[in-house]
Amino acid sequence: MADSSATTAHPLHPLPTVHGYPRQGTGRELKRAVEGYWAGRRTAGELLGTAARLRRDTWRRLTDAGVSEVPTGDFSLYDHVLDTLVMTGAIPPRHRAALEADALDGYFAMARGDQRTPPLEMTKWFDTNYHYLVPELGPDTVFSADSTKPVAEFTEARQLGHAARPVLVGPLTFLLLAKPAPGVDPAFEPLTLLDRLLPVYAEVLGDLRAAGADWVQLDEPALAADQPPAVLSAATRALRDLGALTDRPRLLVASYFDRLGEALPVLAQSPVEGLALDFTGPAAANLDDLAAAGGLPGKRLIAGVVDGRNIWTNNLERSLATLATLLGLAGRVDVAPSCSLLHVPLDATLETDLDPQVVRWLAFARQKTEEVVTLARGLTEGTEAIGPQLAANRADRHARSASALTHDPAVRARCAAIGPADSRRSQPYEKRVAAQRARLGLPLLPTTTIGSFPQTTGLRTARADLRAGRIDEAVYDERIAAEIRQVLDFQEQAGLDVLVHGEPERNDMVQYFAEQLNGYLATRHGWVQSYGTRYVRPPVLAGDVSRRAPMTLRWTRYAQSHTGKPVKGMLTGPVTMLAWSFVRDDQPRADTARQVALALRDEVADLEAAGTAVIQVDEPALRETLPLRSADRPSYLAWATEAFRLTTGGVRADTQIHTHMCYAEFGEILAAIGDLDADVISLEAARSHMEIARELATAGYPREVGPGVYDIHAPRVPGTAEMAALLREGLRAIPAERLWANPDCGLKTRGWAEVRASLHHLTAAAREVRTSL
Ligand code: GLN
Numbered sequence: 001m002a003d004s005s006a007t008t009a010h011p012l013h014p015l016p017t018v019h020g021y022p023r024q025g026t027g028r029e030l031k032r033a034v035e036g037y038w039a040g041r042r043t044a045g046e047l048l049g050t051a052a053r054l055r056r057d058t059w060r061r062l063t064d065a066g067v068s069e070v071p072t073g074d075f076s077l078y079d080h081v082l083d084t085l086v087m088t089g090a091i092p093p094r095h096r097a098a099l100e101a102d103a104l105d106g107y108f109a110m111a112r113g114d115q116r117t118p119p120l121e122m123t124k125w126f127d128t129n130y131h132y133l134v135p136e137l138g139p140d141t142v143f144s145a146d147s148t149k150p151v152a153e154f155t156e157a158r159q160l161g162h163a164a165r166p167v168l169v170g171p172l173t174f175l176l177l178a179k180p181a182p183g184v185d186p187a188f189e190p191l192t193l194l195d196r197l198l199p200v201y202a203e204v205l206g207d208l209r210a211a212g213a214d215w216v217q218l219d220e221p222a223l224a225a226d227q228p229p230a231v232l233s234a235a236t237r238a239l240r241d242l243g244a245l246t247d248r249p250r251l252l253v254a255s256y257f258d259r260l261g262e263a264l265p266v267l268a269q270s271p272v273e274g275l276a277l278d279f280t281g282p283a284a285a286n287l288d289d290l291a292a293a294g295g296l297p298g299k300r301l302i303a304g305v306v307d308g309r310n311i312w313t314n315n316l317e318r319s320l321a322t323l324a325t326l327l328g329l330a331g332r333v334d335v336a337p338s339c340s341l342l343h344v345p346l347d348a349t350l351e352t353d354l355d356p357q358v359v360r361w362l363a364f365a366r367q368k369t370e371e372v373v374t375l376a377r378g379l380t381e382g383t384e385a386i387g388p389q390l391a392a393n394r395a396d397r398h399a400r401s402a403s404a405l406t407h408d409p410a411v412r413a414r415c416a417a418i419g420p421a422d423s424r425r426s427q428p429y430e431k432r433v434a435a436q437r438a439r440l441g442l443p444l445l446p447t448t449t450i451g452s453f454p455q456t457t458g459l460r461t462a463r464a465d466l467r468a469g470r471i472d473e474a475v476y477d478e479r480i481a482a483e484i485r486q487v488l489d490f491q492e493q494a495g496l497d498v499l500v501h502g503e504p505e506r507n508d509m510v511q512y513f514a515e516q517l518n519g520y521l522a523t524r525h526g527w528v529q530s531y532g533t534r535y536v537r538p539p540v541l542a543g544d545v546s547r548r549a550p551m552t553l554r555w556t557r558y559a560q561s562h563t564g565k566p567v568k569g570m571l572t573g574p575v576t577m578l579a580w581s582f583v584r585d586d587q588p589r590a591d592t593a594r595q596v597a598l599a600l601r602d603e604v605a606d607l608e609a610a611g612t613a614v615i616q617v618d619e620p621a622l623r624e625t626l627p628l629r630s631a632d633r634p635s636y637l638a639w640a641t642e643a644f645r646l647t648t649g650g651v652r653a654d655t656q657i658h659t660h661m662c663y664a665e666f667g668e669i670l671a672a673i674g675d676l677d678a679d680v681i682s683l684e685a686a687r688s689h690m691e692i693a694r695e696l697a698t699a700g701y702p703r704e705v706g707p708g709v710y711d712i713h714a715p716r717v718p719g720t721a722e723m724a725a726l727l728r729e730g731l732r733a734i735p736a737e738r739l740w741a742n743p744d745c746g747l748k749t750r751g752w753a754e755v756r757a758s759l760h761h762l763t764a765a766a767r768e769v770r771t772s773l
């Protein structure tokens, strides 16, 4: 059995390792255990027992696969940033009592809130679809080291006989991801707490060393985003101070998700003994940058040559070439995925419903682990030693690029024929608005909703019944039709102006379309953690995309036939279709976006031909896919907005195009919002008192805007006066001819009682404000 000395026995042999592994277990046991504990069905002991078993299985699997240093501490009952917060002792004051009363319940209370205490805010981990809990810090924050979890998990792995490397979120990333605590000056910068935080890291490192850790990894992905000189000098200081500690483990700083740029020399010249760098995607630039910086003489380099975020098999030959270059640049080179494997599903071989040929193109966590083992072996023993793997890999790549799935000549020809006019409306906005007013005849401050109405248990049960064969298609369809009629009747009663069918037939706004498009695959076991116990199975964009048949026409038509008021057609936009899927790596994302846009464009054309006067194309993911590095943003925004315009550009002047985004902070994408050329945009605004209306007005946004006046994130029912006040606030920035009244987002997560009352208040508020115009 290997022990930690194995890593130093042959220092020049490249070793395979990973930075982290999916936590859930093959049967999502972790989800069941945690939720069972919350529901009182399991004891704390049972939950912790399941967690320990899952860690043990993962380490066993990694060691058996040939991984030489298993990661520890990457496991989490909920979130690794929350774990880091516990490690630093920066518990928000409102949660301290609960944590002192019971460590486990207090931990979950920070994540989920309890009756009296709101949870920490949750946001996206860089540009992944994983969400972490945001630490809240202020000038009064007192840190104190709690190394219990890192030490316990490291010791656990060692006792099981594994060589192990503890992984911690690094101090810079921890502070850069934090936000000012409630009540603290919003301009407060958590990074100013660095000098107070470093002693905590020093203590934890010391404890890990005392427990026998040889190497400890500090993850600093924040350094792969644009960072000002102040952050770089903070990084220099932090690594100098940690490096100067006596009796510490050897330190490895890991950064991933993008190139390090100006942070690379900072890390290279620091006293840490090793770096883990990403050499995939945009981070491939690290290779030249590393050479230009003079390499890492005498240091250990863990080379992230296998993309830790996509689900495709690695190009082993290309990775070997990268590794060969790197061998000349560092004292020792090990091989790893670019980042933790948290962002990919567990095992592609479980996908027995997929064409076995296609399964061979897929690499989930288990396959990526095998890839780094193979690559390390190729470096150590020579490429002949991995001849069979290289041949199979070459054959699979060849089969993939020659496959009819990835190459549909009709789709290719259509994409090649796209001209500039295709992504432009035929008339400028001034002409369109007149035609749309004449056709729609809406009042000032027209009222509408964002699309979905409550997804009741009845609807979910019907869908499950259909899947299980307990009801047939006809019964299910009648259930959907009845729901649509009810949603329409309600909207008529409430006096809404532009109606929706309520989206009862949609399980999910991306999956619903993915299931109906060629080029998309669905997995059965492809779960990835979104946050806490929530796991999603993103569809896989594997091939050329085309539409088999109309996707939304039937229910939109059905809805329109039941009312004299306009019913909005409702589609998910191309950027969001990519952002919430696994995308192919064999062509630029812009090309895939264009294919999706063309398929959606056909749907838009069908809706229009069927008489739909208003069509909404949702793009809630437009901002979250923004590249980490600002230099990459203009080209992203160019293709993203072009894909939206390609979807919507073919309609007549009197067809009104809406778009929707679920947030209010636009910052640098404000100009891109204009480039969408949508006639109406609805946005979240209720909680920020219509701030976005003012921002759009200041930026000279020329078209119609629906800043949300009903916060749908809580079960609360806003009153008429409250929404009227928000509308008046909106009118101070946007003229009445261009202002809409709508909720912040879709209503699918809400209950009918609140929705009913709130929408009655919303239409009453619009009527009230109209009379005062
Ligand atoms: N039309 C969708 C809905 O109302 C939009 C959802 C979203 O923006 N996330 O549910």
Ligand code: ZN
Pocket: 450, 620, 660, 661, 662, 663, 744, 745, 746
């Ligand atoms: Zn939304």
